[in-house]
């Protein structure tokens with residue numbers, strides 16, 4: 543049952559879910575508004591933080607020709623927004639044997655020849671909720687530049703909205719994922735500090751600390767996690783294999 547009795551009518555706005563009108567608080571995201579209306583997510587919802595890409599959503603507004611899009615966990619509802627469940631976009635991911643693949647653009651061309659159907663309309667970039675320059679990484683791949691495609695697509699969250707707008711029917715996010723796998727796994731230099739840490743973990747160096755952490759109350763654990771020291775992001779220069787061989 544809709545949960546509208548908790549708010550006064552003045553705080554609520556109408557939205558339409560599967561054609562049915564609901565009144566929901568105007569400050570909610572699409573995801574929370576749908577839950578507020580009484581629905582439960584068992585799919586299409588993951589991190590709730592704009593990172594996992596599971597909640598890509600298209601919607602319409604009354605009297606407006608356009609189809610809008612966004613992440614349901616990040617996009618705030620608007621009056622008379624129309625939300626409807628639609629089937630998936632058929633962005634096919636090809637199967638491949640990663641171990642035997644050469645880390646060159648031709649490997650991608652063989653699996654995704656539709657790459658060359660791109661007409662550079664840039665609709666993919668315009669719809670991306672992460673502001674990834676989708677057309678730029680597709681163009682980089684056409685030039686055979688795996689490194690650039692990896693770097694430019696790095697913030698992709700695999701939501702698939704790019705593919706939903708592509709007149710060439712490219713599954714851009716699958717293509718970029720393969721580029722990152724090939725570059726990251728077969729071309730980029732190994733991170734020496736990471737190898738050392740993995741070895742020390744395997745040798746049991748952190749076993750005692752891990753036991754201590756497991757015994758902590760959740761609040762303390764959360765505080766530690768929030769205040770943890772983060773590794774700084776790599777600069778563009780560090781991305782170049784010739785520049786970070788010493789990492």
Ligand code: FES
Nearest residue numbers: 588589590595615
């Ligand atoms: S639920 Fe993960 S991006 Fe929205």
